[in-house]
Amino acid sequence: MTKILLIAEHDGSALKPSTAKCVSCASQIAGAELHLVVFAADAGSVASEAASLDGVAKVITVENEANEHALAAVLAPQIVALASDYSHVFGPSTTFGKDLMPRVAALLGVNQLSEIMSVEGTHTFKRAIYAGNAVVTVEAPADAKVVATVRIASYKAAGSGNSASIESASVSADIPAHTRYIGLEAGASDRPDLLSAPKVVAGGRALGSTEGFDIIYALAEKLGAGVGASRAAVDAGYVPNEMQIGQTGKIIAPDLYIAIGISGAIQHLTGIKDAGTIVAINKDEEAPIFEVADIGLVADLFSVVPELTESL
């Protein structure tokens, strides 16, 4: 029987949007029973939120002081202790899941599928390789557990009208002391989360400086949008890495994506290919971004972006 264990991602008080998207992916596996597991110091509010997600049969909570912060070395052995009843173990393709799931897979003695973007069967999935230059269909062995991360940009969030049962579990696993959490320096953000924002405005190297990005922030604020950047802008030091969109940054799928001064290298395009509408503003009419844009405007960004912000 197909039973899926999905590792919930949360910040201690609320679920991250990535979890509801993984639920949608897992729900596409025919006949599967889906259990969500919440590792936390206090799982209370996260567990009730998890139980409301459509498609979840059961929520399992594993409460332990050591689980207050998500450290892969701490969580992986606990997941392995729970995994024996399951045919599949899934997590999100966020930095949380990318850090954790390969560790789980290796402990279980299996290879791991990274960033599945479509379910073709209980053991067959599609994923992107070479910066999205190709999509490969991968078949996992039928006689081994499937451990995978889900490309969250490929899925819409599951609904939340459910009331699954919540069960507390205690697991016996050796929790290592060799890895210790110190702290988190969160990026300045009252802005919408880049990974789940319905609208995203992003800037490239053409912005020229950290100050140059001010017009991007102003437009984003007017639109209520998240803010991203190309790798070139991150490399140049204009913005922090958590804003990077593309192969080596975040893969996103907003309803509206506005690329400003971004040329559109393949490594960037793979990060936005599932966006609803792509708008490109660039002064170079030959820029590859125009090949994928739904709406293109060839213009000097320093004049049209403030004008656009003003007009909205």
Next chain:
Amino acid sequence: MDKILVGIKRVVDYNVRVRVKGDGSGMETDGVKMSINPFDEIALEEALRIKERGDAQEVIVLSVGSADAQQQLRTGLAMGADRAILVEADTAVDTLSVARVFKAIVDRESVDLVILGKQAIDGDNSQTGQMLAALWDRPQATFASDIKTDGNTLVVTREVDVGLEKIEIDLPAVITADLRLNEPRYVKLPDIMKAKKKPLDTIALAELEIAASPVLKEIAFEAPAERGKGIMVDDVAGLIAALKDKGLIQ
């Protein structure tokens, strides 16, 4: 610490646009430029800096793959690594097996710290470091943007989705390098000459007696779906009209 081991993967160069073969059986990689995986260069640079500031004695580079990977190992030696090991395999090696090879070399060499790139730009998996740490039962600090060494503990800053996370780990450990950890040095001609004399040992994969892993079969390759051609607008007014038309703004 004594030894740092760095992984070097030979991959299609960052600037090459790789295409799917006409028959969908794989990727068209014949004759294209090959390079060190960019994140592995960052990993090696960091290892060299740790050694240069006196916190490590030796930097070893390791690659798992065909004999052609000697080229990338030589580049690693030219950057400053002390010696190189090639674990030679004639066919593709799955990720878990690569992690097992690293574990075998870690044991053989009594390595204190392994630094790998956070992902290879061909398979885009981002798994080897985490898997090695699991097999070794040691700490992992993935997506590192800063490493501070203090005797047997390291404080590593990690690039996570919401910002920068700091963790403290005990050696031995595995770190994977993110983009902003450093800027790798350029190799100079005299270093290339010197690198030719540095030791490069080859070990056959079979010799390590790595346990077989359940392998993920890649059964078909296809080009990604193209997005339809869009429209061009002339000015901001045109852009706003187009966005309203799609119901994206009021």
